[in-house]
Amino acid sequence: MLMLKPPITRLGGKSRLRKQIIEMIPEHTCYVELFFGAGWVYFGKEKSKVEVINDIDKELINLFRMMKYHAPEIERMLEYEFSGRDIFEEYKNYTIDYLTEIHRAVRFLYLISQSFAGKGNHYGYGTNTRPCPQIFYKNVLGDIKERLRNTYVENLSFEKIIEKYDRDYTFFFCDPPYFETAGYGFEFGEKEHLLLRDKLKNIKGKFLLTINDHEKTRGWYKDFNFRNVEVGYSVSNGNSGRRKYKELIITNY
Structure with missing residues (x-):
């Protein structure tokens, strides 16, 4: 399958991780992205029977x-x-x-x-x-x-999307704003991260979450499966802004 390139870039986009993430997606009927951003994973994966993209922006x-x-x-x-x-x-x-x-x-x-x-x-x-x-x-x-033709495009909070679309055949891809990382334009602090964790802990379906490797994020998701990865990002002009960051891929399967 030809991987599409998103029409925009966004801070924290999953261009460097998407192949690895796509290989980890389990069988499902309904695919949901809670924090769409540029949509690197959505545009790269095979179409699902039902697809939902959501962002608060x-x-x-x-x-x-x-x-x-x-x-x-x-x-x-x-x-x-x-x-x-x-x-x-x-x-x-x-x-x-x-x-x-x-x-x-x-x-x-x-x-x-x-x-x-x-x-x-x-x-x-x-x-x-x-x-x-x-x-x-x-x-x-x-x-x-064409890729968007059969996709539901939502503009709701992540908790409402989870409540509306959670089924035992639903897969949630979650790429929230990283913890203690500036530049997203929306408030997403410890309170929001804990709400997301609590919602994901009780879903019927499956989830894969990407987050920066941090003592607190490890603690929040200690009951789930971890995969450690290193990803290079450019966050400012010049070589000083280009470095590798440790991230976690977390799943409940």
Whole structure:
């Protein structure tokens, strides 16, 4: 199967771990991603009978919803754009309340793809890398649209998604914001992590969770199965921002 590349990048994306994660996915009927982000695992794995992608970021979920239903119009609007600092700042300063859902999706896609580390805050540039060009090409969203066609796209809290979709044939892939790691834009502290742990402890289905290797995260999930992995991430400009981090893959199977 051809692995699709997500149309955006996100902090903590699973590009380097997705092959290993996909190999660990058990048999299931319903596949659920609680924290979708860029969707590296979803876009890389075989289709499941039923698929659900969820994220609390309204703009992110609006983007994928619009790709599902209006990909050609998004491509048409971006076809004559180019990577420019002034354009980036203009999109960044738009008041989204006055934009249509399609315009919001175009704005979000532009900001994420043309910013450093996919954060959407600062215009990304380099002397040995080209600007992210694929969003300006025609017919690049077709495969993404097809992949989303039979997927439920949700914008709810993770606990509500677990309550709605948990069955003995459901598999949850969980990639929450890492503990004590800044830069996600949403509050996800110890309280939220413990709520997630308590919800996962009592599900009927199966789960695979990825989290940074930390004394507390090990303690929270001590009753489950662990796999230790090392992953290299770039979190800032320069070599000092490129290093290996220890992570855990945790399962209840």
